[in-house]
Amino acid sequence: MTFFANRLVAACLATFVAIGPAAAQDLEVSILAPAGAGGGWDSAARSLQQVMMSTGNARSVQVVNVPGAGGTVGLAQFVQSAEGSPNQMLVGGITMVGAIITNGAPYDLTNVTPIARLTGDPLVIAVPASSPYQTMADLMAGIEGNVERTIWAGGSAGGADHILAALVTQAAGQDPAKVNYVAYSGGGEALAAMLGGQVTAGISGYGEWQGQIESGDLRALAISYPEPIEGIDAQPLKAQGYDIELVNWRGIFAGPGISDEDKAVLEEAVSNTVQSAEWQELIAARGWSDYYAGSEEFTDFIASEAERVHEVLSSIGLAN
């Protein structure tokens, strides 16, 4: 255990020595992943941890898991404990925006300080291989014909998958409140329902269903990304003439009321990490897409996403 003992001593010394604004390479941060081990936010936090340390943009990074309620439990804890703290960060994303609205959470993302938007993954709309629908236009016609008989499978209620199903239904000229969306815990169980042919169509992160799409067990009709993506045959909804885009983005935040100097240190450390070759390599391996945006752009982006998500969730009937 001498290794850990040494680390502990080093950490204690560092807290004594580090007076004044710390340079990025002396940074010691803890990242709160508001989800259990194995989920998207947990792997985002651990990937960032790994690359921040290996590229020397931080001396030590710890990941803490606080799971619960679509990330709102972790968010509430973070808002209360990270006030003005120069070395605490939180991972979040579009699912959290939806969960804040549906759960009526006490805090939202305006209570924290956006540092950077990190990744954005395309969602895919797919049908089972045995489905009569060959194209997105076929599926749209099916929705127009009978919106209730079009059964969707996807992730948690009110999450990004559900929002996309509602947007597509709306684009087909139908009432999104009538969308027959069967929620599963994550893309895995929804995949089983798709392969078993129990549902009409399904929505998931592209990466989760990539294997089945490539093997031909599922037919991808469209992706929700604004532009085509290299290596993905399915075309964006926009390119197919439907004005819909939805990106499953993830970003990183600092606590409320953090000073401008501390914020600049964190921003620099994250932006240097994200530009490194290691980060690009790692997100490619995980099947994520780079969707970096700096603090200012990210803040505006969150505001517009929150408004849009609220609108869609109200139209489904999940928010007031």
Next chain:
Amino acid sequence: MDSLVYLLGGFATALEPMNLVFAAIGVLLGTAVGVLPGIGPALTVALLLPVTFKLDPGGSLIMFAGIYYGGMYGGSTTAILLNTPGESASVVTALEGNQMARRGRGGPALATAAIGSFVAALIATLGLAFLAPLLVKVAVKFGPWDYFGLMLIAFVTVSATFGSSPLRGLTSLAIGLWLGLIGIDQLTGQTRLAFGVPNLFDGIEVTTLAVGLFAIGEALHVVSRHLRTSEKPIAIKGSIWMSREDWSRSWKPWIRGTALGFPIGALPAGGAEIPTFLSYTMERKLSKKPEEFGTGAIEGVAGPEAANNASAAGTLVPLLTLGLPTSATAAVMLAGFQQYNLQPGPLLFVQYPALVWGLVASLFIANVMLLVLNLPLVGLWVRLLKIPVPWLYAGILVFASMGTIAANPSVVELLLLLGFGFLGFLMRRYDYPIAPVVVGLILGPLADSALRRSLQMSLGDPMILLQHPGSAIMIGIATLALVAPFLFRGLAKFRQDED
């Protein structure tokens, strides 16, 4: 047999010295985290992911598989000795296992758990190697209606099996079902019965309930009686090894437990809990000495432990063939695959045969290592029981609270633990069975969403449950199991009246 050639190639990979070392580290870590409640194999693998990034994929995946199997082994030890199940899959083991331990037969209980796990994992790993592609085809055909039927069978058999009367069993089950309603509803995202307490949004943690009811409730019960009777430390009776009778009573439950655990574990929403409960019920019905159940029947440890480990191999079927993680540990292992740019799915077996078969072969090796590691430790573990009763139960209280706090650091969680402990004490005092509460909490939400998903797909027509042969048969069996005992009793009375 192509599979056989690949499997032999897999052994060549797994037996490389470095990979053997990884497997050994894995099973050691896994056993350690399995013994400690609160730290599960999922968290351990997640912590190790960044460490293994620089290693080659084969070695680190082999290590993860070792942790997974090791965790399954370790969980049973605390359940048997301390009545503190470290994970929901060992809840059933605690029922008979702890009774055996308290009658001085902790040694045979641990041994049958270890050997049963070994046998089950061995058979199930063979099943994984040869049946995986076939099994997965059946598993994806399992619709929500079929899951609902399976849950009904589990509900009925469990409440009829545990406790002195079906009514008491059903009462306990109802408490569990009610607890299961608490939290965010999966299908609509709305909260139910949480009264605005954020810690309740994700529902009641199964381990908190199980540890509260079993460990804390038991400790309170012992304390309440301790004033009148002075209990001596538990003496070890007979050999700490299994007798000839133990063997002959164990081997059939091992096989039957495996037969239940592997296929149900392979179902995308099967899990490890249902097969352990079903196995317990089955053994109780088939046993030649049913009167021993509740007071330490070895079949009640052998069957569920085998089922538990077989289901662990079962969950690897959808993971490797569909990329579909069905447990938290499997989800983290999936992330492990992805960090090497490997996408588990139908193409994995074709694209990376060496890796997949190396993993399967290393599961065999991890198994052998676990048996070698665990059997000599049995003698050491049972000595724990020589600790005087007040000390032992004080230790259990500390251990249980610490485990709960480690898993979920919040005051609410600790209050829940105490509340459940008191509930467990009352239920013991008034002779209500405890296990159905846990079953209700685990399976209630699953049955809830399975039923509502079925109705969503049929646009509200309940006949969908009877239109599919699978679910119709299972609902029929459940109804029969519920009604039959009453019918027989009525019939017997009728005959008596005739005489």
